[in-house]
Structure formats: C-alpha cells, structure tokens
Amino acid sequence: MIAIQPRDDIIDSGGYVDGPWPFTHPGTKNTPLQVTALVLSLGYFIFDMCWCVYMGTEGPVMLAHHTLSMMGMVLILWLGESGIESCAVLFGSEITNPLLQVRWFLRRLGRYEGLLGDAVDLLFVLLFVAMRILVGGHMLRCELASPRPRPVVKAGGVAMYALSWVFMVDIARFAYRKASSRYRCWQERHKLSNGHDGKVD
Template structure:
C-alpha cells in the first residue's frame, strides 16, 4: 500500500512539474496550451502502456476479465489516475469545463481508484483506458492546428476524419462488443458491470455530440458549395469554358476548398 501511495505522489508531482516547465519555457502562451501539451504526453504514454498490457502481456480482455491486477496494469492505472486528478484540479481552478466534463473526470477517478483499492478490474479498465485515450492525440492536434492558423488545411481535415473514424470504430463499435462480452462473462461483479456501462454511456454522449457537429459542419459545406456552383455557372467564354467573375476557369476542387475554409474559419470565430 505504501508503495502505491509513493508511486501516486511521484506521478502526480511529475505531471505538475511537466506543466510548470511548459509554463516557464513558453510564458507567452495561454494556460490552455500548456495543459493540452500535458494531455498529449499523457495520452501517448498511457496508450503505449495499455496497448502492451492488452496485446503483449495479457490477459485477453474479451475472454479473461475480472482477474487480479498485474504489476504493469497497476502502474498504468496509477499514471492515469494521477493525471486525471491533476487535470481535474486544473479544470476546477481555471473553470474551463462544464458539469458533464467534470462528471466524466470524476467517473474516471472513481474507476481508477476502485481498481487500485480492490486490486482487480485491471484488465477491463486498461482496455477502457486504451479505447478512450487513443483518440486524444487527434483531438488535441485539431485544437493546436486551429490555434496556429492551420485549421483550414487539408491535413487538418484528414486529422478530423481520423478522429471521428477512431472514435466511432474503437469507442462505440469495439467498445460495444467488449461491453457485450463483459456483461456475459460470469466473473465480473455488479461494481465492474456498473462501471463498464457508465463509461460506455459517456462515450455515446460524446459520440452524439461529434455526430451533431459533423452533420452541421458538412451540411453547411454542402450548401456553400451548392451556392458557389450556382453563382459560378452564369457565363461561358467563346470557347465554351465556364468562367467565374474574374474570367478564369474555376474547378469544383477550388470551390470545395473555399467552402471548407469558410466553414472552419467561421467555426473558429464562434468557439
């Protein structure tokens, strides 16, 4: 028990020092920038550790959940718990998150704490950590691209696609199958089942928010593209080439690119 407390203190201090270094090295940047750097570092570390637990060390989560925690699972949960604890305090201090995000943090803190306290649920919790954190680098990269004026670039759109694809395929589809296998397994008790269902419901809330944003964004892009096409097909030169305003041909690719830029720039101003 003392070893666990010592590891937790060391890990919490490490996150605090990392955040402090980011602030000291780049004091002109906002606090939100620094906390997102810490978030990316946590995501990369925790995804690597949880993937090793799942795919190399075992046990296999789809067939053998509910067993005692391995030492690597124990370490992974400690790192994740202390990060969420640090991030939760940061959110309370700067008042950046709403009630639902704070609830998500508290649910994560509770799940990690109970896993350490009881010495079990490590297999299924590490799988949950992997599924929830694997999309995080793409989410943070999206924010950094927008903040640095690259939100309208093609690679920003590609990053958005990968984020939505991973979220839907890993957290919703694969996570749903994992929950189905978990609830049908005789080993997990009621506490593990409640935790699994709760985390999956949180993922669905996020997924519905993402779908709502995607429908709004791409519907607006479609309307902008349609309007530009109508305005651009008014005249033709003597060779029969369609011209737009300035007399130069305009391809459909140019129109779509302009629409994407208008939508993203408008979204960045309103958020």
C-alpha cells in the first residue's frame, strides 16, 4: 500500500499522479500532461496568430492577447515550472471560444437575430465574467500571494488579467448596446400591441 504524503511538488510513487490544485500549489514543476497541453496550445496559437495577421480579421487587442499567450507558454516550457496555473489560465481563457464559434455559425446561417443568438451572447458574457474576471482574479491573488512562482511569471499573470479587463470593457459595451436595442424593439412592439388593442372599429 502506498502512503500519500503531503507535498509541495509532484510525487510519483510508482504511478503517474497529475496535479496539483492551481489555487494552492502555483509554481510547481511541470508534469508531462501539462507540457503536452502547453505544446499543443502553443501550436494552435501560432497557427491562429498567422491566420489573424494574414487575413487581417483581428484588432490590436486580440493580437496582443495571442502574443502574450505565446510568450507565456514558451516561458513556462523553458522554466519547467508553473505549468499547472498556466493550464488553468488557458482553460479559463478559452472556455468561451466554442460560444464564439456558435455565434459565427449562427450569423452565417442567418439565425443569429433571435432567441438563440441572444442566449449564446448572454451565456458568453456570463461565462466570461465568471471565468476570466472572478475566477481569474482569485487565481491571480493566489499566484501573487504564493512565494513559489517566479516574479516574471507573476508579472505575466498580471498582464493577462489586465488584458482580460480590456476585453471586459469591450464586452460590456457590446452587451449594453444589444440590451438597449432589444429593449427599444420590445417597447415598439408593446406600443403597437396597445395601439391595436385600443383601436375602435
């Protein structure tokens, strides 16, 4: 029987154990699974960055996000540590990506202007706020409070979180415009409905 001991790093006692929890053990040594995830993600970001530059589809904020993400992954792979919080940040940052793809397909199919499009946008905003702002803010606090992560890694975490707030401002403006537009449409329909109900033949 293998006894599980308290640890500050990854312990392999005859079997592969991946972890640990990113909020309590930032700055620990990279595991093979974390390295694989970072390498695959780096390949994706390099491809997507080249696509965005070639097609001219994204603005400076998104290009800055891609550049910072790639630099961060290269740094973590080179240092050989802090892979756990880097993978957690990747997960939290990209979890909203499928909703953006669904939104794109709805636009292409001409079905975005409706209840389904509103639901996708609402879920995107809620998920972005929850993961990038709330959970991301808690993770950054844990990262800065821990003595293990290197200063350069902590600085990268601050930069990524600041970039999330830049995105948040844009998303809040979009949400306000869309909500205002939907409210005006509802008011117009309500006025028409009341006018029709009160009409005397």
